[in-house]
Amino acid sequence: MPRVESYLRGEELPHVWCAGCGNGTIVRELIQAVDQLGWSKDEVAVIGGIGCSGRTPFILDFNTMHTTHGRALAFATGVKLARPELHVVVASGDGDASGIGGNHFIHACRRNIDLTLLVFNNGLYGQTGGQLAPTTPMGARTATTRTGNIDPPFDIAQLALAAGASFVARTTTFDNQDQEMKRFIQLALAHRGFSLVEVLCQCPTYFGRMNGLGDPHEMLFHLRDETLPLEELPEVLHRWEEQVRAQTVSLEQAKGMLPEELAGKILTGIFCNEDRPEYTQSYQELQQSLQTHDKQEKAGVA
Amino acid sequence: MKKRRLVQGNEACAQGGLYAGCDFYAGYPITPATEILEIMAREMPRQGRVFIQMEDEIASISAIIGAAWAGAKTMTATSGPGFSLMQEGIGYAAITETPCVIVDSQRWGPSTGQPTKTSQADLMQARWGTHGDHPVIVLTASGVRDTFEMTVEAFNFAERYRVPVILLLDEVLSHLREDIYWPEPGELEVIDREPPSSPEAFAPFGGHGFLPLGGGKRFNVTGMAHDKQGFVARGAQAAAGLRALMERIEGQTMTMARYSEEIPDDAETLIVAYGITVRAARRAVQLLAAEGLVAGLLELRTLWPFPAELLRGAIQGGQIKRVLVPELNLGQLVLEVERILAGQVPVARLGRVDGYLITPEQIAEAITEQAGPSAESKRQRRAAHATS
Numbered sequence: 001m002p003r004v005e006s007y008l009r010g011e012e013l014p015h016v017w018c019a020g021c022g023n024g025t026i027v028r029e030l031i032q033a034v035d036q037l038g039w040s041k042d043e044v045a046v047i048g049g050i051g052c053s054g055r056t057p058f059i060l061d062f063n064t065m066h067t068t069h070g071r072a073l074a075f076a077t078g079v080k081l082a083r084p085e086l087h088v089v090v091a092s093g094d095g096d097a098s099g100i101g102g103n104h105f106i107h108a109c110r111r112n113i114d115l116t117l118l119v120f121n122n123g124l125y126g127q128t129g130g131q132l133a134p135t136t137p138m139g140a141r142t143a144t145t146r147t148g149n150i151d152p153p154f155d156i157a158q159l160a161l162a163a164g165a166s167f168v169a170r171t172t173t174f175d176n177q178d179q180e181m182k183r184f185i186q187l188a189l190a191h192r193g194f195s196l197v198e199v200l201c202q203c204p205t206y207f208g209r210m211n212g213l214g215d216p217h218e219m220l221f222h223l224r225d226e227t228l229p230l231e232e233l234p235e236v237l238h239r240w241e242e243q244v245r246a247q248t249v250s251l252e253q254a255k256g257m258l259p260e261e262l263a264g265k266i267l268t269g270i271f272c273n274e275d276r277p278e279y280t281q282s283y284q285e286l287q288q289s290l291q292t293h294d295k296q297e298k299a300g301v302a
Numbered sequence: 303m304k305k306r307r308l309v310q311g312n313e314a315c316a317q318g319g320l321y322a323g324c325d326f327y328a329g330y331p332i333t334p335a336t337e338i339l340e341i342m343a344r345e346m347p348r349q350g351r352v353f354i355q356m357e358d359e360i361a362s363i364s365a366i367i368g369a370a371w372a373g374a375k376t377m378t379a380t381s382g383p384g385f386s387l388m389q390e391g392i393g394y395a396a397i398t399e400t401p402c403v404i405v406d407s408q409r410w411g412p413s414t415g416q417p418t419k420t421s422q423a424d425l426m427q428a429r430w431g432t433h434g435d436h437p438v439i440v441l442t443a444s445g446v447r448d449t450f451e452m453t454v455e456a457f458n459f460a461e462r463y464r465v466p467v468i469l470l471l472d473e474v475l476s477h478l479r480e481d482i483y484w485p486e487p488g489e490l491e492v493i494d495r496e497p498p499s500s501p502e503a504f505a506p507f508g509g510h511g512f513l514p515l516g517g518g519k520r521f522n523v524t525g526m527a528h529d530k531q532g533f534v535a536r537g538a539q540a541a542a543g544l545r546a547l548m549e550r551i552e553g554q555t556m557t558m559a560r561y562s563e564e565i566p567d568d569a570e571t572l573i574v575a576y577g578i579t580v581r582a583a584r585r586a587v588q589l590l591a592a593e594g595l596v597a598g599l600l601e602l603r604t605l606w607p608f609p610a611e612l613l614r615g616a617i618q619g620g621q622i623k624r625v626l627v628p629e630l631n632l633g634q635l636v637l638e639v640e641r642i643l644a645g646q647v648p649v650a651r652l653g654r655v656d657g658y659l660i661t662p663e664q665i666a667e668a669i670t671e672q673a674g675p676s677a678e679s680k681r682q683r684r685a686a687h688a689t690s
Contacts, residue, residue, distance in 0.1 A: 009522075012533060045515050047368070057522055058533065063515040065371060066524035067364065068394050074361035078368025078376075079515060081352050082326050086372070086516045104364075107357040283352070290348035 007031045007041070012059045017052060020208075020216030022173040022201025023120055026181070027056055030089065030118065033186040045086045047076045049096035052127045052203075053120035056091035070101025073108040076115050084280045087189065088114070094121040094135040098154045102134070109163035112193045113279035118185065119156055119196065122203035130206025141210045157271055160196045166278075167195035168271040173202060174223040184270065193278045200227065200266065230269030305484040311475040312337035312379075314446045314482070315405055316345070318453030319377045321485060322492055324403070325351040326374035328365035330358055330384060333417040334473040335407040338379040359384035363391030363404065370400045371523055373514030375457060375494070379405035381473075382424060383414060385431070392466050393432030394525045399507055399547070401460035401495055403453070407471040408630075410657045419657025420473035422577055423631035428468045429606045435544060437551035439463070439558065440606035442470040444580035446480035451490060452560070452603060458493040459558055464512065465551055470605070472630070474659060475578045505530040508546055552607050559609035565598030565616060570623045571669050572616060574639055576602040579628050579660055586665035597669060598622070605635070610642045617647055624672050628652040628660050648672070 008031075017023050034044055044062040048054040050069035057064035063086070067075045072090045080088045097105050097119045108115060124142045125131045131144040132151065139148045157170045169184040181199060188195035202208065202219035213219050309317070316338045319327070327342040339355070346353035352374070356362040359380050366376035380388060385406045395402055408424045410416035424431075428440045439459050443452040449471060456467040498504035498511030501518035508530045513519055522532035527540035535543055564587070565572065571590070575583040580601045590597045600616050602609065616622070625647055627636035636651045643649055652668045654660045 041520060042516060042518065058524070061520055063520050064522045064532075065368070065515065066522065066526065067368075068390055068525055071360060071364040071391075074356065074364035075368035077354070077356075077361075078326065078328065078365035078370075078374075079372045081354060081365075082369035082372035082374040082376075083514070083516055103357055104361055107361070283347070283354075287347045287350055291350065294348055 003035055004028055004031050007035070007061050008059055009061050015059050016055050018205045020202065020204040020219075021052070022122065022199070022203070023053060023056070025173045026118060026120055026199050026201060027060070029179075029182040029185055031060075033182050033189055036182075036186060037189060039087060043085065043087055045076075045079055045088045046091060047072050047079065047088065048091040049093065049101060050127075051093035051096050051125065052122075053091050053093040054096060070096050070099070071104060072096065073101060073104040073115065073117065077108060077111075077113055080113060080115055081280060081283065084114075084284075088116070089189070090115055090117045092117060092119055093126070094119055094123065094156065095125045095133040098134045098156050098159065106159065106163040109160050109165035109194050109196070111279040112164060112166050112276055114192055114194070114281075116185075116188045116191075116195045116197070119198045121156060121198055121200050123200075123207050124203065126203050126206055130203070130210060140207070142206070143210070155266075156198045157196065157267075160198075161272055164194075165196050166193035166272065166274045166276045167191040169196070170198040170200070170266070170268045170271070172200040172223040172227055172268060174220040174227075187270070187273065191273065192281070193274075193276055200268075226264070226266055227268045228265040230267055230271070233267070304486070306481055307484045308479055308481045309446060310337065311446050311449045311471060311478050312407070313341055314450040315379065315453050315469070315471065315476075316341035318450040319403065319457070320345060320349070320351075321450070321490065322454045322457035323375050323494065324377045324457065326366060326369035326376040327351070327353045327378065328356050328362040328369070328376075329378045330356055330362050330380065332359075332381045332384045334409055334476045335379045335381045335384075335405065335471075337476070338405060338407075359387040360390060363388040363395070363402075366402050367391060367395050367398070367400050370395075370402050371515050373517065375401070375461070377403040377405070377457075379407065381407050381409045381417070382412075382421075385424060385427065389427075389432040392438065392468075393434060393436055395466040396432065396436035396438055397434075397525055397527075397547070398523050399464040400466065401464050401512070402466050403456045403460055403469065404466060405453070405469045405471060407473060407476040409473050410655070416657050418473060420578065420630060420659065421655070421657070422470070422472055422579065422629050423634065423655075424470060425605060425629075425631070425634040428470055435548065437465055437548050438606060439465055439467045439551065439604070440470060441467065441560065441604055442577045443475065443603060444577055444601060445482075446475075446478060447482040448603070449475060450482070450485060454490050454492065455560060458491065461493045461495045463551060463554065463558075464495070470577060472578050506532050508543060555607040555609055556611055558604055558607070559612055560603035561609065561612060562601045562603075563598075563616065565600065566596055568621070569596045569598035570621065571595065571597040571673065572600060572622045572625045573597060573665065573669070574600045574602065574613065574625060574627050574635070576605060576629070576635060579630060582660050582662045583628060583665055585662035586669070589662055589666040590669060593666075593670075595669065595673065602635075608638050608642070613639065613642050617643065622647055624669075625649045626652060626665065626669055626672060628654075628665050628668070630654055630660065
């Protein structure tokens with residue numbers, strides 16, 4: 001794939017990721033999505049946080065910034081507002097985005113600022129040796145939950161939806177034959193507003209080893225088995241989703257409508273793709289209306 | 303006719319930032335710095351500049367660093383609790399040579415303390431608050447016009463040296479109103495970061511000039527130890543990078559020393575003061591003079607890097623017999639003064655930490671006491687002589 005290689009910084013290869021890690025798959029799909037959109041490298045900025053995923057900026061030949069733990073979205077907000085013509089992509093891990101950076105995450109979603117956030121969700125803190133993350137499934141073993149996790153996890157996609165992101169999608173590194181991840185990333189990049197693509201990815205070194213999930217291939221099959229595309233949801237659940245989101249039914253009613261077969265499944269697909277006022281655009285409109293107002297006032301006084 | 307305006311310290315600070323060309327401000331409300339945020343919120347959008355209220359102070363400093371790398375002149379303002387949160391970002395800005403201005407209007411105590419009471423107790427935090435060896439410039443001001451000028455200077459230093467610059471105000475100065483001469487456009491020097499000779503020749507770190515992200519050369523910015531291109535450095539290379547970074551600031555200590563020296567030739571006492579306390583010190587000099595004790599005043603506006611040479615120069619000649627450092631804390635700047643004077647002359651401390659200002663009388667009294675019985679009797683003799 002010569003095209004992909006042309007987007008990588010040769011001097012930064014080989015990258016720091018372990019054999020079998022899912023991060024490379026996400027980076028490859030990001031590159032292909034950018035390439036197919038026809039954007040030049042100069043107009044793309046990739047901003048990473050801290051953690052395994054945070055190393056993404058080093059290897060990509062874009063305008064790149066490797067920031068502090070959890071703050072990538074806040075840095076990116078500054079970059080985007082100061083230079084709205086840049087396409088700004090943020091690469092975060094699940095811990096970076098929903099643990100230490102949880103506050104910045106919900107507020108970036110709320111503002112609906114035109115950033116694309118890719119969350120590399122491997123279910124634990126990989127770079128520090130596999131500790132509990134806010135996304136670690138119940139019962140899973142990590143370096144700090146040796147006998148199984150008792151902390152209920154976050155659902156990052158649902159968190160983004162609740163916080164106001166206007167594009168929310170979730171996929172996995174498994175079975176990318178229909179190029180779902182690339183499609184999602186491409187839609188997210190082209191979307192005007194805050195877009196999240198959460199990618200469930202394998203960490204064979206820690207999650208796999210500590211939970212007896214076998215080699216990377218076996219981990220990918222686990223991802224396949226644990227997820228369920230939104231399209232395959234029973235009709236009743238779609239209705240439930242719509243109703244809950246429209247707040248037309250009580251939670252009591254909704255609870256009674258949950259089908260049994262969904263227990264333990266993680267939904268994948270596009271949860272939301274809506275056109276809503278985007279922050280940099282709204283800010284520019286505010287600037288213009290104030291300037292017009294001041295001009296008129298000045299003319300009126302004169 | 304020069305224009306005069308009655309303004310508050312915080313307004314002078316905000317307007318100083320606008321005068322200096324600040325085109326990106328991110329902040330979070332906090333007493334006693336909130337007026338800066340509110341003025342920026344009112345002025346910036348109508349002037350075609352960017353203002354954003356972030357979700358906290360960590361986000362605020364992160365956003366201004368991001369904006370600085372996108373080419374903007376940036377600023378934020380806060381007080382103690384927010385300043386503590388910003389330390390992470392200040393370290394990132396220091397190691398990534400990011401020009402930005404951080405205003406800390408000091409308030410009393412650690413933690414929430416007393417939000418509406420004044421203090422000068424963030425001096426050491428401003429220097430060493432973030433982890434690791436790092437360069438930083440810390441300025442302060444003692445009046446409202448001075449606040450305007452030092453805010454402009456903070457931007458100038460940030461731009462010229464590519465370093466975060468901290469401006470220390472305090473609750474009283476922030477809310478003090480003075481009738482000041484309003485700087486005309488062009489009256490104060492405004493420095494902008496220099497572009498590189500060419501985008502191709504540009505290295506983001508350890509070199510000259512500044513090119514923003516998206517400016518025509520693709521590079522990496524990182525808070526990890528890095529080489530000139532922004533890629534990871536280790537060992538001797540990391541050490542060399544850090545030393546060069548420190549040298550770039552500390553090597554310019556006297557160039558960036560801003561101060562005023564009011565030291566009569568026959569002064570035997572020197573008051574070293576900064577910020578709001580300078581005003582009481584200046585009055586104390588007059589009170590002492592009326593009683594026959596000649597004191598001088600060294601007002602420091604640049605606190606870090608500390609102008610050691612200046613202080614040594616002030617006591618040269620052996621005329622100065624004693625030094626007093628009045629400050630609104632339990633002893634911070636005085637540690638530096640003691641270290642530099644290293645026993646050459648006695649250095650006394652005067653601290654006040656009840657949330658109110660040190661008065662001129664307290665300073666005069668401390669000096670009289672420090673001068674000892676001989677000065678006391680001399681003072682009494684002169685006073686008696688004056689009344690007879």
